Amino acid sequence: MAERIVKEAQVPFDLGGNRFDQIATELFSDYSRSRIQSWIKEGALIVDGKVTKPKEKLFGGEMVSLDVVVEAQETHEAQEMALDIVYEDNDIMVVNKPTGLVVHPAVGNRDGTLMNAILYHAPETAHIPRAGIVHRLDKETTGLMVVAKTLAAQTDLVSQLQERSMGREYEAISIGVMTGGGIVDEPIGRHPHNRQKQAVEPIHGKHAVTHYRLVERFTNHTHIRLKLETGRTHQIRVHMAFIQYPLIGDPQYGGRLKMPKACTPELREALRTFRRQALHAKRLELAHPVTGEWMAWEVDLPEDMQKLIEALKADTSESERKESEYL
Structure with missing residues (x-):
């Protein structure tokens, strides 16, 4: 599964004089700086139709274009499992985790985890790191967890956790x-x-x-x-x-x-x-x-x-x- 992201924005003149990667991070704040930088290096994020180095300074007024296909990052198996979903919309999902459920697959727990269940319930999370899981609970701890269903939502939720x-x-x-x-x-x-x-x-x-x-x-x-x-x-x-x-x-x-x-x-x-x-x-x-x-x-x-x-x-x-x- 893959997701195509196509966006365009004009560089405000008050950002002129800054580096391309810094400006792009401001313009496309839904995505992390590291992801923006990788897209620039891949040539998926360009300036006025041309591939531009991350450190190159822009003047203002340029058109920055993003056209990238995000491939599935999670190769773990999607499994049909019961989920106690407390809330869900197009961007996030809040689940009530039961005791005994491991959050991430690991050695000894390759399947039957919360991540496997999320990948089945919301296949679009396959292109998001860790299937959108931004925080975890221990196996035996119960209760509420939030899951991002888009890259933009994941970036924002991680920021809220860090702040x-x-x-x-x-x-x-x-x-x-x-x-x-x-x-x-x-x-x-x-x-x-x-x-x-x-x-x-x-x-x-x-x-x-x-x-x-x-x-x-x-x-x-x-x-x-x-x-x-x-x-x-x-x-x-x-x-x-x-x-x-x-x-x-x-x-x-x-x-x-x-x-x-x-x-x-x-x-x-x-x-x-x-x-x-x-x-x-x-x-x-x-x-x-x-x-x-x-x-x-x-x-x-x-x-x-x-x-x-x-x-x-x-x-x-x-x-x-x-x-x-x-x-």
Whole structure:
């Protein structure tokens, strides 16, 4: 599958004196600078009908023309799979990812991924890098993700992520009882001894900020809401473990399962059978890449987290009842 892009624009005189690639990036802002530069070098982006070097300066008034065929970039197989689509138009798609679904194909997961499903549902995404997926969720994390269906939409959404204007809020259940919300501002990088993990790395880590606030406290756990300023790999899981409140069900950062003392049999069973990190991407906010309209979506917690919270509430009520009887 291929997409042909044909566009034309006149160079404003106030941009005269600048380099061709800089001007072209301004004129065709739907596309990234690196893509513009590659099109110039390929001869697909020309000035007054002539191939022009990227560094050549223009005077203003010239006609810049783009005529390019974008070949499919994704060679992965399109697969028919159920998708929980929360919103879709010609430019973007918002999906509610279930637990257990890998986002990108990789070694050991060549098919059955979200990307395979997107390529089947929206074949036009084959010519977009990563089939339009601009951010990811871990395999076991549930919730909202936005997918670009055009190159222009992808460029804009990536820009929103980089500028931190896209709003992403999560809900999670942590081990331990928090006294209040706060901010974790600690750099994150690859773990020095385990390449499968991330860690707080003061020297080599990248800037990472997570805001968290309390939703509800239980006897031994806390239901929290989190907002990301940055989007580092495993950021929430690493930051919560760093402040000694790891997520329930997180074997990588939470350690072995430890049962609270004197908890109800129902909670014991709920904790024993909850086999993923208790993390859900609940809310997503962004400016529509074409219309500029501010849009927001929110989805309920998945059934497994709702049942876990019910068990935590029942355990807390039972604990309070016993304490009042003792008093």
